[in-house]
Amino acid sequence: MVEEPRYGPGKRAVSEYREESERLQLAPGWHWPAPPSYPDIVDGHPMKHEINMGRVDAAWFWHCTWARTYLAATDPSARDAALAEVMKLRQSAYYRWGLDALERGWRDKVLDEVSSGDTKSFRQIIGLNCPENAESAA
Template sequence: MSRIELCKTPVGFLARLLGVSTLIMSPLLIACNSDPVPQHWIHGAQVAAEYRDEAKVLRLAPGWSWPTELNYPDKDEDGNNQLYEVNTGRVEAAWYWHCSWARTFLSETNPTQRKAALMNVLEIRESAFYRWGSDDVERRRNDQMLSDVKTGNTEFFEQTIKLNCPVSSK
C-alpha cells in the first residue's frame, strides 16, 4: 500500500488522529491536507535528507547497498500536500540497516559471521527506529523478540523480517 493509499484508509486516519506509532505505520504516517506545515511535520525532500544523513552513520551488512532512489512525494494524486512526521527518514534508514543485518543473520551459516550479524541485529535498540519509530509497547515486544533470538528462538523474528524487510540485491 502506498503512502497515499494509507492516508485514505480508516487505519491511516486513526493513526494520524491519535498519533499512533507502530512497527509498520510509524515511518509512513503523513498528514494529508493543504494547511501550512505544522512544526512536527516535514516535506519529502527533508525526509530524504534525514534518510541520507542517517545512512552516513550506519554500516550495512556485506552485499547490501543503500537505495539510490528515495520516493517521498510532496503531493498526493489529488494535489494535496503530503507531509511526513519528523524523523521519518532516520527511522526508515535505521529499519533498512536493521533489515540488512537481520536477513544476513537468518541466512548466514558460518557461526562466527552469524554471531557478528546477531550483534548488529541487537543494536537496533540504539537506533532511530527505537527512539522515534517505536512506542513503549512496541519496544517491549521487540525487546522480547530480540531476547528470544539471542536464545535461539527465531520463529517470530523470521516472520517479522520476511514480512517487513526488503531483500538484498546481491
C-alpha cells in the first residue's frame, strides 16, 4: 500500500479550499473570499503545506459564518437554524484534520456549552478568530 504524502504544494491547498467551499453553504449574506495564499517559497526557502490544510481553512470560515449568524440572531427560529449549522462543526474538515484529540475535547466542551445556552467561551473564540462580517472577510 502506498502511503499518501503528508505535505503538498500550495496549489494543492488552494484546490482543497475550492473543493470544500463548493461543498459547504455559508450563512445567508456571506460569500466566500478568495482562497488564502499558500506560498511555495517563504523567505527564500521551500514551503510545503499539510494535506487537507485548504479544507480545514474553508471549513473554519464556513463555521465562522454560522457562528456569527447565531450570535447576532434575534429571531428564535433563525437562531435555532444557525445553531444547528454551528453544531455541524464536529462533522467538518476543521474538526477532523485541524484539531488533535485534546483540542477536539476542548471544542466539544464549548459546543456543548453553546447548545445549553452558555455562549461565553464560544463568543470569545469567534470574536478572536473569525471575521466580524461578510465585508471584513473579503
